[in-house]
Amino acid sequence: MDIKISVKNLDAYYGKNKVLKDVSIDIPRNKVTAIIGPSGCGKSTFLRCLNRMHEVVGGTITGSISLDGDDITKNDPVLIRKRLGMVFQKPNPFPTMSIYNNVAAGLKLNGVRNKKILTPIVEKSLKQAALWDEVKDNLNESGANISGGQQQRLCIARTLAVDPEVILMDEPASALDPLSTSKIEDLIFELKKNYTIVIVTHNMQQASRVSDYTAFFYLGELIEFSDTKKMFTSPDNKQTEDYIRGRFG
Amino acid sequence: MQLHFTKEVENLKVNLIKMASLVDEQAEKAFTALETGDIELCRGVKAKDLEIDAYDNLITTQCENILALFQPVAADLRFIMSALMINNQLERCGDIAVNIAQRIKKTNEHHYLIAETQILEMGRQAREMLKSAIDSFIQNNSELANKVIDSDENVDKLNKQIFTTLIAKMQAEPQLIETCAHMIVLTRHIERLADHATNIAENLVFFVDAKIVAHKKKLERLGDNN
Numbered sequence: 001m002d003i004k005i006s007v008k009n010l011d012a013y014y015g016k017n018k019v020l021k022d023v024s025i026d027i028p029r030n031k032v033t034a035i036i037g038p039s040g041c042g043k044s045t046f047l048r049c050l051n052r053m054h055e056v057v058g059g060t061i062t063g064s065i066s067l068d069g070d071d072i073t074k075n076d077p078v079l080i081r082k083r084l085g086m087v088f089q090k091p092n093p094f095p096t097m098s099i100y101n102n103v104a105a106g107l108k109l110n111g112v113r114n115k116k117i118l119t120p121i122v123e124k125s126l127k128q129a130a131l132w133d134e135v136k137d138n139l140n141e142s143g144a145n146i147s148g149g150q151q152q153r154l155c156i157a158r159t160l161a162v163d164p165e166v167i168l169m170d171e172p173a174s175a176l177d178p179l180s181t182s183k184i185e186d187l188i189f190e191l192k193k194n195y196t197i198v199i200v201t202h203n204m205q206q207a208s209r210v211s212d213y214t215a216f217f218y219l220g221e222l223i224e225f226s227d228t229k230k231m232f233t234s235p236d237n238k239q240t241e242d243y244i245r246g247r248f249g
Numbered sequence: 250m251q252l253h254f255t256k257e258v259e260n261l262k263v264n265l266i267k268m269a270s271l272v273d274e275q276a277e278k279a280f281t282a283l284e285t286g287d288i289e290l291c292r293g294v295k296a297k298d299l300e301i302d303a304y305d306n307l308i309t310t311q312c313e314n315i316l317a318l319f320q321p322v323a324a325d326l327r328f329i330m331s332a333l334m335i336n337n338q339l340e341r342c343g344d345i346a347v348n349i350a351q352r353i354k355k356t357n358e359h360h361y362l363i364a365e366t367q368i369l370e371m372g373r374q375a376r377e378m379l380k381s382a383i384d385s386f387i388q389n390n391s392e393l394a395n396k397v398i399d400s401d402e403n404v405d406k407l408n409k410q411i412f413t414t415l416i417a418k419m420q421a422e423p424q425l426i427e428t429c430a431h432m433i434v435l436t437r438h439i440e441r442l443a444d445h446a447t448n449i450a451e452n453l454v455f456f457v458d459a460k461i462v463a464h465k466k467k468l469e470r471l472g473d474n475n
Contacts (some may be wrong), residue, residue, distance in 0.1 A: 205320055232322045234459035244322050246251050 004029035004166065004196040005050060010063035012045050012054055019045050021220045023063070032188055032197045034211035034228065036204065038249030041217040043200045047168050050198065051084035052077040067166070082110070085159035089171040091151035093143030099135050102143040102154055106162040121161055129157035130187050149180025156187065167191065169199040173206065185210050204244055208232045216240045254319045261311045261332055268304035269383045271297070272339045275346035276442070280376045282353050284369060286360040291350035301343035308336040324456070331456035335386060338445045338452070342379060345442045352435040359428045366414045368436055371407040374400065375439045378446040385450055391457040394450035398462065404443040411436050
């Protein structure tokens with residue numbers, strides 16, 4: 001397996017409260033890895049540890065996380081977040097910015113102002129996010145004036161514009177209708193050709209549809225990590241089986 | 250939702266057991282007639298088969314509904330898949346019981362040949378396989394199912410032996426050609442019944458042990474030859 005992110009003995013804390021316990025996992029390159037588990041199991045915390053967002057909300061970690069061999073704890077968090085982009089549960093376009101500027105926001109923050117450079121990146125990102133055809137004639141309209149599903153794809157385009165290596169998705173379709181969800185899932189399938197994707201989802205069917213690998217977390221521990229087909233047909237662990245069959249959680 | 254799902258699955262299993270019981274009754278009548286020559290037992294077997302067919306449709310619909318509405322995974326998914334396949338096998342067993350009953354009527358004039366040519370022994374073994382396959386399904390007993398799978402070779406051997414015996418009989422006693430021809434078809438039905446019992450057992454192993462054992466021996470032999 002070609003490893004993109006290697007996590008070793010990760011413990012995560014909020015104050016003294018240990019929310020992740022000795023998690024070790026190798027996340028494969030250019031694959032979709034789904035993180036599943038009941039509420040409070042540490043899925044989102046795990047995701048936030050990967051791009052050092054956990055420390056932004058006052059958390060601490062021990063253990064190591066490396067991205068292509070680089071220890072992320074020893075690098076500038078801003079640079080790390082550029083390499084590991086994130087898409088959240090609720091679409092969060094900047095409401096006062098146009099569609100164009102929403103996509104260009106990350107680049108502008110990094111000092112890119114030249115429209116000749118920005119415009120092709122905005123177009124490419126919107127195309128990659130499968131939104132270009134729907135907004136190409138309204139790029140100057142507010143990012144808040146499009147539908148929820150379009151807003152989420154706009155956020156994905158914004159993430160793609162800074163050319164990350166990994167896309168972290170925290171329940172990216174849970175606030176969307178079935179058609180928009182389907183578009184996001186198709187998009188994930190396309191994006192994995194060029195990016196490593198880690199997705200947190202509560203939706204078992206979504207995890208089984210979109211991911212190549214699945215990790216099951218319970219009470220802060222990684223219980224099982226395996227090929228998604230195996231996970232949803234004959235998991236090794238009884239707790240995993242009970243969870244995916246809806247027996248608890 | 251979980252309670253609702255469990256209730257639907259229980260309901261499906263109850264219907265499968267009811268269907269299996271009907272198939273078992275039909276097979277019992279056909280094989281008792283084979284043993285005793287009492288063709289009265291064969292009456293009503295065909296009419297009763299319609300009840301099995303009705304269960305076939307009902308169970309298919311139940312499985313379709315469960316798959317569409319609950320999207321089961323892991324053991325739940327394997328159970329629904331097995332239920333669909335076992336349903337299909339049971340329906341075929343019902344048809345075969347009718348076919349056997351019909352052939353018994355046509356061969357009854359020379360009933361002594363049934364025992365003489367080992368058809369009776371083959372019938373006993375196939376009947377036992379079906380009974381055990383159904384029991385393994387009711388009890389979720391993969392050990393018993395594996396015994397059924399292993400028994401199939403004996404029935405296949407008997408089938409070949411009986412075929413040879415019947416051909417020799419036809420050559421020696423041409424007046425028995427018609428009866429022996431019916432008996433060849435009869436043994437073919439019995440052999441198919443044993444195959445379906447094996448398939449039921451294989452599906453049960455798939456559900457309980459999450460292993461695909463169908464065609465295992467043939468594929469292993471092919472692997473050894475390559």
